[in-house]
Amino acid sequence: MAEPAPAARRAAGREPASFAVAVDAMGGDRGPREIVAGARQAVDELDVPVLLVGRPEELGDTAGLEVVPASQVIGMHEDPGQGVRRKKDASLVRAAEAVRDGRAAAMVSAGNTGAAMAGALLRMGRLPGVARPAIATPLPVPGSTHTVLLDAGANPECTPEWLVQFAKMGSLFARQRYDLAEPRVGLLSNGEEESKGTALVKRTHALLSEGVGVRFVGNVEARELLSDAADVVVTDGFTGNIALKALEGGMRFFVSALTGVMTANEETKAAAKVLMPGLAPLMEEMDPESTGGAMLLGVDGVCIISHGSSSARAVVNAVRVAHDMVSRGLVDQLRRAVAP
Amino acid sequence: MAEPAPAARRAAGREPASFAVAVDAMGGDRGPREIVAGARQAVDELDVPVLLVGRPEELGDTAGLEVVPASQVIGMHEDPGQGVRRKKDASLVRAAEAVRDGRAAAMVSAGNTGAAMAGALLRMGRLPGVARPAIATPLPVPGSTHTVLLDAGANPECTPEWLVQFAKMGSLFARQRYDLAEPRVGLLSNGEEESKGTALVKRTHALLSEGVGVRFVGNVEARELLSDAADVVVTDGFTGNIALKALEGGMRFFVSALTGVMTANEETKAAAKVLMPGLAPLMEEMDPESTGGAMLLGVDGVCIISHGSSSARAVVNAVRVAHDMVSRGLVDQLRRAVAP
Numbered sequence: 001m002a003e004p005a006p007a008a009r010r011a012a013g014r015e016p017a018s019f020a021v022a023v024d025a026m027g028g029d030r031g032p033r034e035i036v037a038g039a040r041q042a043v044d045e046l047d048v049p050v051l052l053v054g055r056p057e058e059l060g061d062t063a064g065l066e067v068v069p070a071s072q073v074i075g076m077h078e079d080p081g082q083g084v085r086r087k088k089d090a091s092l093v094r095a096a097e098a099v100r101d102g103r104a105a106a107m108v109s110a111g112n113t114g115a116a117m118a119g120a121l122l123r124m125g126r127l128p129g130v131a132r133p134a135i136a137t138p139l140p141v142p143g144s145t146h147t148v149l150l151d152a153g154a155n156p157e158c159t160p161e162w163l164v165q166f167a168k169m170g171s172l173f174a175r176q177r178y179d180l181a182e183p184r185v186g187l188l189s190n191g192e193e194e195s196k197g198t199a200l201v202k203r204t205h206a207l208l209s210e211g212v213g214v215r216f217v218g219n220v221e222a223r224e225l226l227s228d229a230a231d232v233v234v235t236d237g238f239t240g241n242i243a244l245k246a247l248e249g250g251m252r253f254f255v256s257a258l259t260g261v262m263t264a265n266e267e268t269k270a271a272a273k274v275l276m277p278g279l280a281p282l283m284e285e286m287d288p289e290s291t292g293g294a295m296l297l298g299v300d301g302v303c304i305i306s307h308g309s310s311s312a313r314a315v316v317n318a319v320r321v322a323h324d325m326v327s328r329g330l331v332d333q334l335r336r337a338v339a340p
Numbered sequence: 341m342a343e344p345a346p347a348a349r350r351a352a353g354r355e356p357a358s359f360a361v362a363v364d365a366m367g368g369d370r371g372p373r374e375i376v377a378g379a380r381q382a383v384d385e386l387d388v389p390v391l392l393v394g395r396p397e398e399l400g401d402t403a404g405l406e407v408v409p410a411s412q413v414i415g416m417h418e419d420p421g422q423g424v425r426r427k428k429d430a431s432l433v434r435a436a437e438a439v440r441d442g443r444a445a446a447m448v449s450a451g452n453t454g455a456a457m458a459g460a461l462l463r464m465g466r467l468p469g470v471a472r473p474a475i476a477t478p479l480p481v482p483g484s485t486h487t488v489l490l491d492a493g494a495n496p497e498c499t500p501e502w503l504v505q506f507a508k509m510g511s512l513f514a515r516q517r518y519d520l521a522e523p524r525v526g527l528l529s530n531g532e533e534e535s536k537g538t539a540l541v542k543r544t545h546a547l548l549s550e551g552v553g554v555r556f557v558g559n560v561e562a563r564e565l566l567s568d569a570a571d572v573v574v575t576d577g578f579t580g581n582i583a584l585k586a587l588e589g590g591m592r593f594f595v596s597a598l599t600g601v602m603t604a605n606e607e608t609k610a611a612a613k614v615l616m617p618g619l620a621p622l623m624e625e626m627d628p629e630s631t632g633g634a635m636l637l638g639v640d641g642v643c644i645i646s647h648g649s650s651s652a653r654a655v656v657n658a659v660r661v662a663h664d665m666v667s668r669g670l671v672d673q674l675r676r677a678v679a680p
Binding site for chain 2: 142190191198221225242248250251261264268271274278
């Protein structure tokens with residue numbers, strides 16, 4: 001089927017009227033200050049139009065960026081569903097509406113993950129045919145492109161059919177995000193053999209093996225998540241959360257222990273200084289801020305969810321990824337891939 | 341109920357006739373050489389009687405240790421169930437039989453984990469009332485006792501009732517293993533709130549909250565596994581495997597990256613040397629070999645499953661833990677706790 005012309009697609013609501021990125025200025029532990037600083041940097045560095053969404057009086061110097069006023073904030077620990085239902089004027093809800101209404105093509109939030117997800121889902125809507133949107137989180141791999149883990153927490157309980165859809169969506173995302181011609185898709189399990197796993201995993205393995213338009217490479221163990229074993233790893237949101245948080249806890253443990261050793265005395269501090277030029281790029285690689293955040297796949301618009309502790313730099317990276325995914329037309333590709 | 345006298349208990353099969361530890365000499369990537377070396381060291385250092393189980397002609401110098409002959413070996417990647425069924429004369433099967441027959445009080449194997457588990461289960465049998473034995477794996481925590489994770493992989497799919505039993509068994513194990521009066525038991529979930537988790541997790545949370553004789557501290561996130569948040573963390577074997585392997589992969593990633601930075605040139609090598617006195621204890625703490633291995637809880641005997649790459653030192657530690665658990669009468673305590 002030939003693609004309709006841009007004007008027709010726009011009229012049919014299939015292409016954003018704007019290429020702006022709506023940034024939830026109130027979200028995250030360090031908002032609005034760091035978020036606004038990041039938005040300003042993004043405009044300077046990337047030449048991408050940005051809308052700031054939040055309480056105008058709290059945003060400080062916005063350097064003339066357009067502000068979409070929103071009087072409410074959903075707290076980091078607030079119940080996501082309730083927050084979105086009750087706070088209709090919340091910054092992340094208004095950011096999602098900006099995408100729905102064509103004022104922006106993408107949203108970025110470092111706020112309450114569940115609320116950002118619920119806001120995007122309720123205001124942008126699902127793509128037709130999508131059973132459940134999933135969170136795709138990039139994990140660092142030394143000397144290679146990131147591994148995309150999904151679902152990283154949106155849906156604690158899943159069916160095999162949903163996981164197959166995650167495989168399709170994750171594959172398209174990795175293709176656009178990392179310029180991979182045919183991303184290798186693995187299924188997270190407790191062993192490589194196809195006999196391993198829960199009933200959910202075994203059934204999903206069977207479906208993916210039948211051929212669903214992705215390059216399925218079989219089961220992948222959790223110790224391979226930071227390796228080059230697969231480009232995309234599919235799992236349910238409960239298991240994805242466990243894997244992600246275990247990695248996070250392990251890293252935190254190691255960095256804190258290493259810092260302790262390095263700062264023990266003057267001699268170790270001097271030694272640490274020698275190693276820093278080598279360690280800095282490693283830390284940069286491991287830093288969730290450098291990945292540009294996770295992406296919610298399956299909603300009708302680009303939605304990037306950044307780490308709660310996002311700095312200005314993290315916001316710049318998130319805006320870059322958001323704009324990149326808009327330019328590459330990822331949402332339309334997902335729409336076609338999952339159309340019923 | 342008063343305890344029967346030792347002689348009566350022994351007659352009733354409730355106390356081992358021997359305090360020896362049966363070591364599967366053929367198991368693991370580095371057996372039999374490292375395993376035999378470890379067994380010899382254990383006898384010297386700990387003054388614990390050890391039986392070596394394996395092919396006598398392949399064991400080298402056993403320094404006069406008693407050898408239980410076993411002509412077969414179940415490979416590390418062999419199907420566990422088939423291996424145990426077909427190879428009746430396998431070293432790990434014979435080690436389990438030595439415990440069943442009272443020739444030993446405990447077994448240690450660094451071989452195929454699933455096969456060691458199946459062998460112990462089939463030959464030693466379950467304790468009456470145990471639904472499913474579970475693997476309890478100690479995880480390092482800086483400045484504190486280890487966190488015991490169970491089930492670390494024995495049962496990919498579980499019921500809430502099994503998880504409650506794991507909580508009881510894990511609590512008793514942590515009490516004896518780490519001298520804790522009342523270990524704190526957490527439930528692994530994707531959030532601390534009791535509303536978080538799969539149906540299995542929520543139902544288990546409700547049961548544990550009703551009071552089952554353990555000190556339940558609620559849900560624990562995977563990033564807390566290496567922290568002091570709980571002494572015991574309960575989960576199903578699929579999720580336990582994912583958490584454990586993610587931690588392992590993260591550590592491997594970090595150690596390999598750090599080694600790369602440290603060995604880059606002469607200057608970094610000199611700096612690394614300065615940091616080594618601080619790093620060595622950390623590495624020691626993180627090393628699975630220093631934990632003494634995982635324990636299979638719920639079978640009628642002590643069964644320690646060591647890491648496949650176990651060195652002589654790992655074997656010494658495993659024998660130490662095995663003997664310690666025998667001396668403390670852990671199996672009888674478990675028997676009473678889970679009796680129907």
